[in-house]
Amino acid sequence: MxxxxxxxxxxxxxxxxxxxxxxxxxxxxxxxxxxxxxxxxxRTWINVCRIDDLPKPGTYFVRDLVVCKTSLLIIRGTDDVIRAFHNVCSHRGNLVSPYESGACNTGLFCPFHNWRYNDRGELIGVPDEESFFDLDKKKHGLTPVTCDVWQGFVFVNLAPKPEQSLRxxxxxxxxxxxxxxxxxxxxxxxxxxxxxxxxxxxxxxxxxxxxxxxxxxxxxxxxxxxxxxxxxxxxxxxxxxxxxxxxxxxxxxxxxxxxxxxxxxxxxxxxxxxxxxxxxxxxxxxxxxxxxxxxxxxxxxxxxxxxxxxxxxxxxxxxxxxxxxxxxxxxxxxxxxxxxxxxxxxxxxxxxxxxxxxxxxxxxxxxxxxxxxxxxxxxxxxxxxxxxxxxxxxxxxxxxx
Amino acid sequence: MAAQALPAPFADLAPHGAWALEREAERTAKREASTVEDVRAFYDAVFPRMEAMVAHLERFPLDALREPERRLLWLALSVVEVSNLTERYRRREAIRAVSPLTYRSVQ
Structure with a gap:
């Protein structure tokens, strides 16, 4: 003792x-x-999940951050980089993923009108695109959130510019x-x-x-x-x-x-x-x-x-x-x-x-x-x-x- | 009935086969739905066999158990599930806790 x-x-x-x-x-x-x-x-770094929740490249995890009135998509890209986004479609604001987790190596599809995002949050597909007016898909990816990983723990920071790095x-x-x-x-x-x-x-x-x-x-x-x-x-x-x-x-x-x-x-x-x-x-x-x-x-x-x-x-x-x-x-x-x-x-x-x-x-x-x-x-x-x-x-x- | 079978050396535990439940939530629900007397009868019958059950199961790789062995493992896990009730609390009235059913188990 x-x-x-x-x-x-x-x-x-x-x-x-x-x-x-x-x-x-x-x-x-x-x-x-x-x-x-x-x-x-x-304004602080919030742990949202662990690498266990993203078991391989091309998978995602959803964290409902009720206190911040948002839902977050944490994506482990096929490039093995972990990124975070608001789980909100650029079209009309629907939640892109209604599930807690899943695979996204073929993209994420908003269930409302099937807008499609890739594993880096880029908008890559809009059904009936020719009926929209001046829609530049490059400008309408998912809204990113600052994200970093420490020892397999994934953290986000919702500040527009975090005051400190995670470390x-x-x-x-x-x-x-x-x-x-x-x-x-x-x-x-x-x-x-x-x-x-x-x-x-x-x-x-x-x-x-x-x-x-x-x-x-x-x-x-x-x-x-x-x-x-x-x-x-x-x-x-x-x-x-x-x-x-x-x-x-x-x-x-x-x-x-x-x-x-x-x-x-x-x-x-x-x-x-x-x-x-x-x-x-x-x-x-x-x-x-x-x-x-x-x-x-x-x-x-x-x-x-x-x-x-x-x-x-x-x-x-x-x-x-x-x-x-x-x-x-x-x-x-x-x-x-x-x-x-x-x-x-x-x-x-x-x-x-x-x-x-x-x-x-x-x-x-x-x-x-x-x-x-x-x-x-x-x-x-x-x-x-x-x-x-x-x-x-x-x-x-x-x-x- | 074959799908419900336990390995031959433990066939006598068949009356307790209803405790051979795969998921923790099922084992907890079974414990909660049982009287303390029923829980104790299960524990008293199976706990003394645990060492032999584990010795039997250790002959197989943990990731590749056959169906009767899988059920035997689940039976052992149910003994673990109820052991705080039989060994420590002893009576339901001694439990000062929220209902275990409020704990959502994500496996």
Missing amino acids: RTDLRPKKWAAKYPELGTGPIPAEPCISPDYFELERERVFR AYLGGVGDQLEGCPFNDMPLFQTYKVEEKTNWKIALDAQNEIYHLPFQHPLLIGHTFLLNEQKHTRLLDVRLYERHTLWSCEFVEGYKLAPMETLLGKIDRGGEGLRIKQLVGKFDFYVLFPNMVIILFRGPAEDGFATYNFWPLAVDRTIWEIRYYFPKANHVGRRISQEFFKCLIRDVQQEDSIAHEALYTGLASRAKTHMIFQDEEITIRYFHKVLEDHVGYYRGAHAAAR
């Missing part, structure tokens, strides 16, 4: 952050949500995860769940381990490292320019459930993939604004997971959960991966009920502020970074903070 079990280490590491309460209003305010659309989601935006997280073998861990499972909550409440609820012994007592309350009083302690916290990392360890020799004991016998391990970039045993990165990357150490092999919190409205969010494992090379490994997935899924179903209850409670306005302890410092920092972008309290609401 490398974890320092003493309390109040992180505020000492980052004293400029303060220790006071945080206003609840941003989590329930429709006005704040409108500002987030413009000042956060239209500069990722900053220290990009340095820390340089060379991480993400591409050796294919997508294993995706879940989407729509919750009656604000996107930040859901993200905040995941962004700490203080709650584990209480919210998940029967599933994983005993798994993560605890001090003598049975409270969780983080191994490390790192606050980057916008993003954060917390890392923790597991309890060594905790009591195994019968299924876990069985897995110890039947899982011979795989190729033994290990992630050298792991700081602890469970590393939780928040990539501002709405993405999480989790790296974890497994008994036989490592893996990773991602979360994307998709705001639909101030009080509605889709939580997209994805697990990535090295491909199972034998049955015991496959069953072991299924077990881990089911365990974490059941934990997340306990989290979902909390996400909704938290929103209901805050929306009552019975409380004006939230109180965070030292081990919840990454949530405190997230709200600071968010407000730095939104500026709600810099303007007319300064007195309300």
Whole structure:
């Protein structure tokens, strides 16, 4: 065990952050949500998919970015370049692809009047073209969106001219995860769940381990490292320019459930993939604004997971959960991966009920502020970074903070 | 009936064949539609056989299982599916979570 079990280490590491309460209003305010659309989601780099969603050249993936009131087409061209466009036809604005994904090596056809685009977004076919007036197809390709790829993760930026490259935006997280073998861990499972909550409440609820012994007592309350009083302690916290990392360890020799004991016998391990970039045993990165990357150490092999919190409205969010494992090379490994997935899924179903209850409670306005302890410092920092972008309290609401 | 068969050494598990479901969403729905007593009866019958089931399945490449072996794997995955309920929660009343059916599984 490398974890320092003493309390109040992180505020000492980052004293400029303060220790006071945080206003609840941003989590329930429709006005704040409108500002987030413009000042956060239209100006920052947003992860929209992974290379797994574009399995070969000539395939596409559609991401409905409701918070930005648009639908995006992410195309891996036959030239193997990944480009992003608004999924909107130049003719009359219909959505070009009504599907979530597909092949486009013979082009994309708008279902309304069969206007045809190639895999670079160029307009290449218009039925009854001679009936149009001065139509220059070269000027009417799909509307491009700035797009870049980091370690197989595809990001877009809806700003007309992004202030920073993707790599500069990722900053220290990009340095820390340089060379991480993400591409050796294919997508294993995706879940989407729509919750009656604000996107930040859901993200905040995941962004700490203080709650584990209480919210998940029967599933994983005993798994993560605890001090003598049975409270969780983080191994490390790192606050980057916008993003954060917390890392923790597991309890060594905790009591195994019968299924876990069985897995110890039947899982011979795989190729033994290990992630050298792991700081602890469970590393939780928040990539501002709405993405999480989790790296974890497994008994036989490592893996990773991602979360994307998709705001639909101030009080509605889709939580997209994805697990990535090295491909199972034998049955015991496959069953072991299924077990881990089911365990974490059941934990997340306990989290979902909390996400909704938290929103209901805050929306009552019975409380004006939230109180965070030292081990919840990454949530405190997230709200600071968010407000730095939104500026709600810099303007007319300064007195309300 | 042949399409429903399990490998010969596990023919005695046929009464639990309804749990041999290919997709996770189907396994979850079956768990949710069953009483805890029914789930426990399935788990108690099949869990003790898991080691032998896996030993049998390990004789075949994972990507090319024959139909009876595929069904045996699905049966094992259903045991995994229900194990949190039988081993950790034990009672439905102990579950404080949203309905699993709200989780849209995309495989």
